[in-house]
């Protein structure tokens with residue numbers, strides 16, 4: 001059993017989830033079903049990943065093989081081109097249909113796209129989708145404090161999840177503090193740096209050697225230790241198990257601080273500042 005964390009409206013999530021970006025087709029379904037068999041219960045997908053069908057197939061196979069459906073938190077996301085109310089509702093319905101499940105457990109706005117000025121309308125559609133039972137819980141990705149404040153002022157409803165880029169090169173101290181203060185669970189995307197040099201950083205390697213863990217486990221345990229829910233993606237059962245093993249590694253305050261110190265102002269993996277970035 002993976003420990004859990006709870007958001008302001010009662011959503012309970014395991015402290016580690018599974019990313020599925022680029023896991024598609026038969027090989028993707030096999031990898032995702034293997035992840036569920038190996039113990040992952042939070043599965044992250046998106047309309048734009050074009051793999052909601054694959055995720056649904058893997059979930060249905062895992063449930064047929066004995067995993068209780070109610071243990072799983074199957075997630076998808078609304079793309080920026082469908083923020084207008086009717087398009088948003090149709091897209092959520094399409095996401096659910098693609099999975100072949102009765103409903104999705106968590107649905108997120110993928111990017112705020114503030115330049116288009118429609119994320120409040122999208123949020124109202126997500127509130128409606130939750131009221132209709134299409135989705136179990138609702139949240140956002142890549143929202144800055146100013147975007148979250150705007151949702152609260154306009155609707156009185158705050159997201160239960162904010163999924164943001166978060167890894168040692170981009171530790172997100174202020175966003176984490178805002179989310180914590182408002183009972184929002186921060187999920188960490190690209191938590192192991194999407195295959196960059198992070199796992200070879202001397203400080204990460206030093207702590208891994210001292211603790212008898214792997215660099216990936218250290219980086220994931222750092223995210224968990226700071227209260228975030230990392231969503232590592234891994235194709236192989238070996239790496240999936242390695243990453244899940246991070247829940248057993250409790251880092252000290254000094255170790256957490258040493259890794260947080262690797263942060264850089266320009267530490268994002270790509271030029272994706274949500275204040276300006278547009279993704280449709």
Ligand SMILES: NC(=O)C1=CN([C@@H]2O[C@H](COP(=O)(O)OP(=O)(O)OC[C@H]3O[C@@H](n4cnc5c(N)ncnc54)[C@H](OP(=O)(O)O)[C@@H]3O)[C@@H](O)[C@H]2O)C=CC1
Nearest residue numbers: 019020021141189190191192193194195216232233234235
């Ligand atoms: N909301 C948003 O805007 C975004 C959300 N996401 C979500 O976050 C998830 C995770 O982010 P992602 O960008 O995939 O990057 P990750 O940081 O999860 O890195 C994935 C890469 O790391 C490799 N890897 C996995 N485990 C290990 C290990 N133990 N040791 C060494 N290498 C390893 C994988 O290889 P291999 O698979 O071959 O094992 C893959 O190349 C996504 O899959 C997606 O679900 C991602 C980006 C943006």
Ligand SMILES: O=C(O)C(=O)[C@@H](O)[C@H](O)C(=O)CO
Nearest residue numbers: 021046110111189270272279
């Ligand atoms: O993967 C996602 O969820 C995204 O939002 C994309 O922006 C992804 O990070 C990407 O790199 C697209 O080029």
